[in-house]
Amino acid sequence: xxxxxxxxxxxxxxxxxxxxxxxxxxxxxxxxxxxxxxxxxxxxxxxxxxxxxxxxxxxxxxxxxxxxxxxxxxxxxxxxxxxxxxxxxxxxxxxxxx
Amino acid sequence: xxxxxxxxxxxxxxxxxxxxxxxxxxxxxxxxxxxxxxxxxxxxxxxxxxxxxxxxxxxxxxxxxxxxxxxxxxxxxxxxxxxxxxxxxxxxxxxxxxxxxxxxxxxxxxxxxxxxxxxxxxxxxxxxxxxxxxxxxxxxxxxxxxxxxxxxxxxxxxxxxxxxxxxxxxxxxxxxxxxxxxxxxxxxxxxxxxxxxxxxxxxxxxxxxxxxxxxxxxxxxxxxxxxxxxxxxxxxxxxxxxxxxxxxxxxxxxxxxxxxxxxxxxxxxxxxxxxxxxxxxxxxxxxxxxxxxxxxxxxxxxxxxxxxxxxxxxxxxxxxxxxxxxxxxxxxxxxxxxxxxxxxxxxxxxxxxxxxxxxxxxxxxxxxxxxxxxxxxxxxxxxxxxxxxxxxxxxxxxxxxxxxxxxxxxxxxxxxxxxxxxxxxxxxxxxxxxxxxxxxxxxxxxxxxxxxxxxxxxxxxxxxxxxxxxxxxxxxxxxxxxxxxxxxxxxxxxxxxxxxxxxxxxxxxxxxxxxxxxxxxxxxxxxxxxxxxxxxxxxxxxxxxxxxxxxxxxxxxxxxxxxxxxxxxxxxxxxxxxxxxxxxxxxxxxxxxxxxxxxxxxxxxxxxxxxxxxxxxxxxxxxxxxxxxxxxxxxxxxxx
Numbered sequence: 253x254x255x256x257x258x259x260x261x262x263x264x265x266x267x268x269x270x271x272x273x274x275x276x277x278x279x280x281x282x283x284x285x286x287x288x289x290x291x292x293x294x295x296x297x298x299x300x301x302x303x304x305x306x307x308x309x310x311x312x313x314x315x316x317x318x319x320x321x322x323x324x325x326x327x328x329x330x331x332x333x334x335x336x337x338x339x340x341x342x343x344x345x346x347x348x349x350x
Numbered sequence: 351x352x353x354x355x356x357x358x359x360x361x362x363x364x365x366x367x368x369x370x371x372x373x374x375x376x377x378x379x380x381x382x383x384x385x386x387x388x389x390x391x392x393x394x395x396x397x398x399x400x401x402x403x404x405x406x407x408x409x410x411x412x413x414x415x416x417x418x419x420x421x422x423x424x425x426x427x428x429x430x431x432x433x434x435x436x437x438x439x440x441x442x443x444x445x446x447x448x449x450x451x452x453x454x455x456x457x458x459x460x461x462x463x464x465x466x467x468x469x470x471x472x473x474x475x476x477x478x479x480x481x482x483x484x485x486x487x488x489x490x491x492x493x494x495x496x497x498x499x500x501x502x503x504x505x506x507x508x509x510x511x512x513x514x515x516x517x518x519x520x521x522x523x524x525x526x527x528x529x530x531x532x533x534x535x536x537x538x539x540x541x542x543x544x545x546x547x548x549x550x551x552x553x554x555x556x557x558x559x560x561x562x563x564x565x566x567x568x569x570x571x572x573x574x575x576x577x578x579x580x581x582x583x584x585x586x587x588x589x590x591x592x593x594x595x596x597x598x599x600x601x602x603x604x605x606x607x608x609x610x611x612x613x614x615x616x617x618x619x620x621x622x623x624x625x626x627x628x629x630x631x632x633x634x635x636x637x638x639x640x641x642x643x644x645x646x647x648x649x650x651x652x653x654x655x656x657x658x659x660x661x662x663x664x665x666x667x668x669x670x671x672x673x674x675x676x677x678x679x680x681x682x683x684x685x686x687x688x689x690x691x692x693x694x695x696x697x698x699x700x701x702x703x704x705x706x707x708x709x710x711x712x713x714x715x716x717x718x719x720x721x722x723x724x725x726x727x728x729x730x731x732x733x734x735x736x737x738x739x740x741x742x743x744x745x746x747x748x749x750x751x752x753x754x755x756x757x758x759x760x761x762x763x764x765x766x767x768x769x770x771x772x773x774x775x776x777x778x779x780x781x782x783x784x785x786x787x788x789x790x791x792x793x794x795x796x797x798x799x800x801x802x803x804x805x806x807x808x809x810x811x812x813x814x815x816x817x818x819x820x821x822x823x824x825x826x827x828x829x830x831x832x833x834x835x836x837x838x839x840x841x842x843x844x845x846x847x848x849x850x851x852x853x854x855x856x857x858x859x860x861x862x863x864x865x866x867x868x869x870x871x872x873x874x875x876x877x878x879x880x881x882x883x884x885x886x887x888x889x890x891x892x893x894x895x896x897x898x899x900x901x902x903x904x905x906x907x908x909x910x911x912x913x914x915x916x917x918x919x920x921x922x923x924x925x926x927x928x929x930x931x932x933x934x935x936x937x938x939x940x941x942x943x944x945x946x947x948x949x950x951x952x953x954x955x956x957x958x959x960x961x962x963x964x965x966x967x968x969x970x971x972x973x974x975x976x977x978x979x980x981x982x983x984x985x986x987x988x989x990x
Contacts (some may be wrong), residue, residue, distance in 0.1 A: 293801050298559030299383075299434035300805065301474050312588065315597040316690035319802060321588075326471040326577045328584075328806040330686050332693070335801040 269343045273308070273322070274336035281309045282341040284324075289338045301325035302339060375541040377426045377458045378417070379450055381482060382466035383475055384432030385807055387494040391466060391524040392429035395419050395533065399823055400429060401714070402816065403676035404807050405703065407432070407721040410442040412449050412457065420534045428460060431720075435559065436481040442720040450485065462488040462540045464533070469493035469521060470504060470578050470808070476566035477559065479515060489517045490536040496523040498808070504578030514569045525813060584679075584808045591683055601687055604680075608671045609769040609776075612664050612744075617752060619663035624920070627656045642848075649911045650844030651837060657907030657921050658832050658900050661745040665828055666821050668741055672710055673820045677812035681706060685804060693802075695784050696791035700802060701731040705783070708738035709776075712950045716957055730790045732957060733967055736950050737783035739776045742899040743941050747775055749903055753922040754934045778942045782974065836904040839894050843868060843905050847912050863913050882940070882976070883933025883983035887913075895946045902946075932986035936979040944975035 270285050284306045287294050301324040302308075311321040311328060319330045331339075380388045384406030393399055396415030401408055413429045416422075430449055431442035445454070452459025465482050467475035472493070483489060493499075493506065499521070512519040518536055522529035591597055631652040638644040675681055685702040692702055700722050708715035715735045722728040739747075751768050758767040846868040863869050871893075872886030879889045887909045895902035906925070910916045916924035925934070945951070951964040958964075 289801075293803075295437065295559050296434070296801075296803060298563065299474075299477060300803065301563075303560055303563050312592055313594075314592060314686045314689060315594045316687070319686060319689050319804070321592070321686070321806060323580070325474050326580065327474060330682075330689075330802070330804040330806060332689070332802045335803070 270340050271343055272337045273310075273331075273339040273341050274320070274333040276310045276341055276343065278310050278312055278320075280341075280343060281307065282343040284308055285340040285342045287339050289335070293335070297335075297339075300329050301327060302329075308341060375425060375461045375537060377428065377460045378462055378464060378537070379428045379430060379460035380464050380466060381430055381446065381450055381478075382432060382494075383434055383468065383478055385805065386432060386466045386468045386475065387524045388432065388466045389429055391464070391492070391494070391522075391530075392427060394524055394527055394530060396427055399819060403681070404679040404810050405676065405682045406805050406807070407442065407703065407718065410445075410717050410720040412445055412454070414457075417537075420530070422534065422537060425537065426458075428457065433478065435478060435562070440721055440723045450482075460487060462490070462537070464490050464492055465517075466492045466494050466524075469495050469499045469506060470502070472506065472575050473566055473570050473577065476569055477562040480562050480565055483515070483517065488540040490533065490540075491515060491517055491519040492524075492533075493519065493521045494524050496521045496529060497526055498581075498810075499578055502578035502581055505574065505576040507573050507575075510573035511569070511575075514573055525810075525816075581808045587809055588683070588806075591680070592686065597683075597687055601684060604671075604675070605776075606765075606769065606773060608668065609772040610766060611671070612667055612748070612772070613751075613766060613768045616664035616667045617748070620660045620748070623663060624656070624660040627659060628920075631656060645848070645912075646844060649917070650847075650908055651840055653911030654840030654843070654904040654908035655832050655837055657749075658745060658836050658904045659829075661748065661900075661903070662825065662828060664744055664748055665741055666825060668744060669710065669821060669824045670817065673817045674812050677810065677816055679807040679809045682804060682806045686806070689802060691784075695787040697727060697730065697787055700804065701727060704731055705735060705738055708735040708740060711740050711742070712736045712738065712947065713953045716950065716953050719957070729958060729963065730787055732954055733790060733963065734783040734786050736945055736947065736967065736971065737779045737786065737943065739779045739942065740899075740947075742947065743775075745900050745903045746941050747772060747938055749922065750925070750934050750938050753925045754929075754931055775938055775942050778939065782943055786970075831898070831900065832904075835898055836901055839897055839901050840904045840908050843890065843894060843908050844912065846871070847909065863909070868909075881983065882979045883930055883936045883987070885928060885933075887928070888933070888937060892940070892946075897948055899941065899946045902941075930987075931990065932983040935986060936983035939982045940975045940979040942975075943971055943978055945971035 271282075276282065284302060284304050286304055287297065287302060289297065306324055309323040311323045313320045314330070319332045320336060321328050321330050322336075323329075380392055382388050385404070385408075387402075389400045389402045389409050392413065392415065393402065395417050397419045398413075398415045400413050409429060409431045411431070414426050415429075417425045417427050428449060430446040433443045433446045436447050436450075448454040449457050450460065450463070463482060463485070465479060467479070469475075479491065491511070493508070493511075498504075499506070506521070508519045508521055518532070518539075520529055520532040522532070524530075591600055631648055634652075635644055635648040638647060675684075681703060684706065685700070688702045701719070704715045704718040704722070707718055712735050715738070716732050719728045719731045719735070722731060751771055755768050755771050759765065760767070847863055847866045849867050864873075868890055869886070872890045875889045875893070876886040879886075879892070884892070887906065890909060891902040891905045894905040903921075907921050910919070910921060910924040910928075913924075916927060919927065929937075945968045951968060954964040954967060955961055
């Protein structure tokens with residue numbers, strides 16, 4: 253995972269687009285930019301891997317469209333959009349153009 | 351590395367171990383992130399059987415056991431709830447940290463630590479290592495799930511890791527029992543050289559998640575760790591099981607399949623067991639003298655206990671399904687699917703897992719609510735959990751359904767009427783829970799939005815061993831209950847059904863059922879229950895089932911066994927003879943809602959630390975049950 257993350261980060265240099273995690277589409281990947289959540293929630297998420305600089309992939313949405321499953325650091329985590337809205341993602345260049 | 355500092359004494363300064371002294375080591379703690387396999391390892395090392403399953407948050411208490419399986423009876427192993435860090439947010443995590451740091455009253459401070467980490471995503475799991483090492487106890491790092499690592503092609507170097515961490519490291523598989531021989535070696539070493547071979551280790555000073563993370567990433571990249579590829583099967587299965595349409599359909603199909611199997615496979619097994627038990631009882635009775643002893647043993651106790659025992663096959667089938675769902679990792683997916691519904695009633699999706707486990711039994715479910723961080727949401731979940739149809743309702747449900755609902759099949763023999771009625775009863779309980787939660791949220795508990803954060807474990811095949819052990823434990827529990835609570839209540843009911851004894855012309859005559867104490871008591875309460883379509887025997891059954899729900903079947907077995915008019919009939923036939931359809935359906939509806947369980951009341955009292963909630967819950971559920979049963983009986987009475 254770390255090697256992959258570095259490669260993506262280099263790709264981002266050309267074109268950078270920051271978006272809330274909740275707006276990213278299924279299949280998108282990117283690097284966590286910042287997290288605007290109360291400390292308690294932020295710490296919990298940090299222990300699951302949601303920290304600036306980590307590589308994230310939007311895996312799939314639950315049948316009702318929410319929550320969404322993200323793959324972070326080899327682990328799948330389900331988050332409601334109301335939480336994912338406060339996590340900001342630097343989209344990988346290829347997807348940013350789509 | 352400027353923010354790192356050595357926290358442990360270097361090797362040269364360690365005091366030499368005094369030779370020949372008695373074991374200094376007494377208590378060993380198991381610690382690690384949620385769902386890393388601590389309880390599986392605990393069970394392996396102690397030979398005990400704490401509940402294990404494939405989702406985070408199964409263990410919510412600390413458990414202790416002697417390390418018998420590795421021949422160390424002198425050592426106590428403590429299993430702890432999973433934690434992500436020493437900064438705690440939920441009640442179960444606080445228990446773990448308190449025990450680990452020696453602050454838990456009544457639990458000795460551990461002398462050494464087994465740190466269990468999931469080897470398949472070490473980057474993240476190592477974040478816990480730094481805070482645990484900083485406690486300063488001898489620690490063995492166990493990287494669990496070696497089987498998964500191998501199968502999915504992960505790479506790790508235990509020697510390099512041990513050098514980096516300054517603590518011994520071993521790769522194990524707790525589920526398969528592989529690699530565990532390092533544990534006794536470590537314990538011997540820890541015993542003689544307690545704090546002896548610790549090397550200085552660079553630990554993050556501030557221990558903020560970010561600094562722990564940086565450290566963990568550095569350690570894993572320096573040791574050339576490569577996480578295994580994502581399980582292809584998990585991806586494939588999830589694209590089907592979490593599919594927009596197929597996902598919820600599969601969920602419903604699974605639930606329905608459970609009930610269908612309980613009837614199509616469970617009922618014949620149960621009938622067969624009934625025949626065997628009845629004839630065994632009859633044969634045994636022939637050997638007894640024809641007096642009060644035979645009456646007591648056969649008509650009283652055997653009839654009562656046997657009528658509960660016959661449900662063993664159905665209970666085991668139900669738990670087989672629950673076991674497969676829990677061990678495979680599907681439960682977390684079900685929580686994801688259900689989150690939308692949970693949110694609409696103001697509950698955290700996290701509440702779904704305790705609520706699902708309430709389908710087995712409300713007691714562990716109420717304890718599992720400790721994983722819910724928000725206090726008000728936790729209490730709301732505790733209050734609605736007993737509405738979920740627990741396995742103790744299964745005997746009375748299947749008894750009434752088998753006696754009153756014809757065995758019709760629809761859609762080419764796939765969908766059975768009996769299974770449908772059963773599904774309806776389960777849905778009724780769930781609906782009551784939803785409405786209650788909604789009421790609680792709009793009045794008593796205005797919950798502020800706690801975030802829904804759910805880790806999805808990889809799918810795993812449930813092992814035969816773990817399923818077999820689950821069934822064995824369940825069967826034992828059920829038989830134990832039949833042999834204690836149900837036997838006791840049955841005995842009491844029988845005694846009250848033959849007293850007072852009349853002495854006439856030198857011989858003793860037992861009372862007729864209607865003239866007995868229980869007959870009087872039954873007819874005293876009958877007026878209240880008449881509108882529900884219950885006769886006095888059902889009333890006594892209801893009274894006795896306040897102890898536990900299954901007891902009603904035992905009581906009815908005894909009462910109908912003692913009654914000369916129904917003596918020779920089986921319990922099903924006796925009920926058909928004695929109840930209307932309306933009364934019978936009203937009875938199961940009553941059970942869908944009523945709080946007939948002293949264990950649940952006790953655990954609610956313990957977990958909420960007040961009598962207010964159990965009292966409120968009991969009153970509310972009884973009122974709902976009475977009203978619903980009344981409406982059901984009157985509707986059926988006037989419609990048919």
